[in-house]
Amino acid sequence: MRHDTVIWGARVVTPMGEVKTDIGIVQGRIETIGTALDGADMIDASGLIALPGGIDSHVHISQPSGPGIEMADDFTSGTRAAACGGNTTVLPFCLPEEGQTLREAVAAYRAKAAGKCLTDVSFHLIVKSTDPVTLGQDLPALIRSGYTSFKVFMTYEGLRLTDRQILEVMAVAREYGAMVMVHAEKEDAIEFLRDRAERAGETGPCHHASTRPIPVEREATHRAISLAEIAGVPLTIVHVSNGAAKEEIERARARGLTVYAETCPQYITLTAQDLDRGGFEGAKYVCSPPPRTSEEWPKIWAGIEQGTFDLFSSDHCPFRFADLAGKDAPGARTSFRNIPNGIPGVETRLAILFSEGVMTGRLTLEQFADLTATNHARLYGQYPRKGAIIVGADADITL
Numbered sequence: 418m419r420h421d422t423v424i425w426g427a428r429v430v431t432p433m434g435e436v437k438t439d440i441g442i443v444q445g446r447i448e449t450i451g452t453a454l455d456g457a458d459m460i461d462a463s464g465l466i467a468l469p470g471g472i473d474s475h476v477h478i479s480q481p482s483g484p485g486i487e488m489a490d491d492f493t494s495g496t497r498a499a500a501c502g503g504n505t506t507v508l509p510f511c512l513p514e515e516g517q518t519l520r521e522a523v524a525a526y527r528a529k530a531a532g533k534c535l536t537d538v539s540f541h542l543i544v545k546s547t548d549p550v551t552l553g554q555d556l557p558a559l560i561r562s563g564y565t566s567f568k569v570f571m572t573y574e575g576l577r578l579t580d581r582q583i584l585e586v587m588a589v590a591r592e593y594g595a596m597v598m599v600h601a602e603k604e605d606a607i608e609f610l611r612d613r614a615e616r617a618g619e620t621g622p623c624h625h626a627s628t629r630p631i632p633v634e635r636e637a638t639h640r641a642i643s644l645a646e647i648a649g650v651p652l653t654i655v656h657v658s659n660g661a662a663k664e665e666i667e668r669a670r671a672r673g674l675t676v677y678a679e680t681c682p683q684y685i686t687l688t689a690q691d692l693d694r695g696g697f698e699g700a701k702y703v704c705s706p707p708p709r710t711s712e713e714w715p716k717i718w719a720g721i722e723q724g725t726f727d728l729f730s731s732d733h734c735p736f737r738f739a740d741l742a743g744k745d746a747p748g749a750r751t752s753f754r755n756i757p758n759g760i761p762g763v764e765t766r767l768a769i770l771f772s773e774g775v776m777t778g779r780l781t782l783e784q785f786a787d788l789t790a791t792n793h794a795r796l797y798g799q800y801p802r803k804g805a806i807i808v809g810a811d812a813d814i815t816l
C-alpha cells in the first residue's frame with residue numbers, strides 16, 4: 418500500500434515499548450506500523466526518536482485576567498509556541514467573563530480560536546459560580562456535548578468556591594460523568610498572610626511566595642480530596658508544587674481513592690529565590706502555587722518517577738513583562754498582590770522533562786510519553802485517538 422507519508426528510521430515509542438519501525442500515514446491517521454513502507458512523502462527520521470505528539474492539558478490562552486490585563490498569547494501565538502515545543506494538542510480553559518454564562522463563554526472561546534490554531538485544541542471549563550442555570554442546565558449540557566473536565570478554584574476572590582459549592586459541582590460531575598480539577602490553596606490563610614505582609618511593608622514580588630507557603634497548599638489538597646471522597650468522585654489535583662501536598666495524594670490513593678495528580682516544570686527548576694532577584698525582576702516568576710525550595714525538587718521527582726504524578730503539564734500562562742497590561746500592571750510595583758499570576762512554558766515543557774528526566778536516566782522514554790501525552794489523553798477522554806503511536810490513531814507525532 419502506498420501511504421501519503423512514511424516516517425522511517427526512527428526509534429518509535431509505542432505503548433508496547435520502543436521499536437525500530439516505520440510509520441505509515443494516510444489522511445492524517447496512522448495506517449501502518451511496520452518495515453519497508455512506501456509513501457508519497459518519505460520523512461527520514463533516522464537517528465531520531467518518534468514520540469506521541471505532546472498533549473499539554475494545562476494551558477491558559479486569551480483568558481480574561483482582570484480589568485486592563487491581557488495575556489501575552491492569543492490562539493495563534495500560543496499554539497505556535499506549543500507546536501515549536503513538540504505539542505500537537507493543547508487544552509486551555511474557558512473562563513466565563515462577568516455576566517457571561519458558561520455556555521456563552523464556550524462559544525466565545527471557540528470563536529476566539531476559530532481558524533487561528535496550529536495544533537489541535539480542546540477546552541476545559543472553569544466553574545466559578547453554582548447558580549441553578551450553571552449547575553442545572555449549562556454544565557450538564559456541556560458535559561453531554563463533550564466538555565467533560567472542569568476546574569474549580571479554592572483561592573482567588575471572585576473565582577474561588579466554598580466547600581459547599583465544590584461539593585455541589587462534584588455532585589454534577591458524578592451524575593453526568595466528568596472530571597473535576599482542583600486548584601488547591603486556602604484563600605483565608607493567604608488573605609491573612611498577605612494583609613499582614615503588606616502592613617509590614619513586605620510588598621515586593623518575593624512576598625507572593627512567602628504568603629502562599631506549603632501548608633496553604635497541603636491543607637487545601639487534603640480538603641479537596643476529602644470533598645471528593647464525600648461526593649464519591651475521582652478528582653485531579655493540578656499544579657502540585659511540593660512534597661507535603663504530594664504525600665496527601667499518596668495517602669488518599671493508599672486508602673483506595675481515585676486521585677490523579679499533575680506537576681509542572683517550574684516545580685523542578687525554579688525556587689522562591691527566583692522571585693527575589695531584585696527590583697521588579699522577580700515578577701517574571703510570580704505564579705501560583707509559587708516555586709518552593711530546591712529541597713522540594715527531589716520530592717517532586719520521586720513523585721514523577723514513581724507514578725504519583727500522572728501528568729506533567731506546563732500551566733502556560735504568559736504575561737508580557739514591561740507592559741501595563743502584563744506583569745507591570747497598575748499597582749504591581751507597590752504590592753505583589755497586583756502582579757498577574759502566571760509564567761510561560763508550553764514551548765519548553767518537553768525539552769525540560771527530556772533533558773532533566775530522560776537524559777539523566779531518571780525516566781524511560783515510555784514514562785516520558787505517558788507523562789507528556791498518553792496520560793493526558795486517557796484522563797481527558799482523547800485516548801486512543803490521541804496520546805499514542807498506534808494504528809488508527811491520529812498521526813500526532815513528535816520527532
Ligand code: DUC
Nearest residue numbers: 600705732734758759
Ligand atoms: N492557576 C493556574 O492554573 N494557572 C495560572 C494561575 C493560577 O492560579
Ligand code: ZN
Nearest residue numbers: 600655656705
Ligand atoms: Zn490554578
Ligand code: ZN
Nearest residue numbers: 475477732734
Ligand atoms: Zn493554570
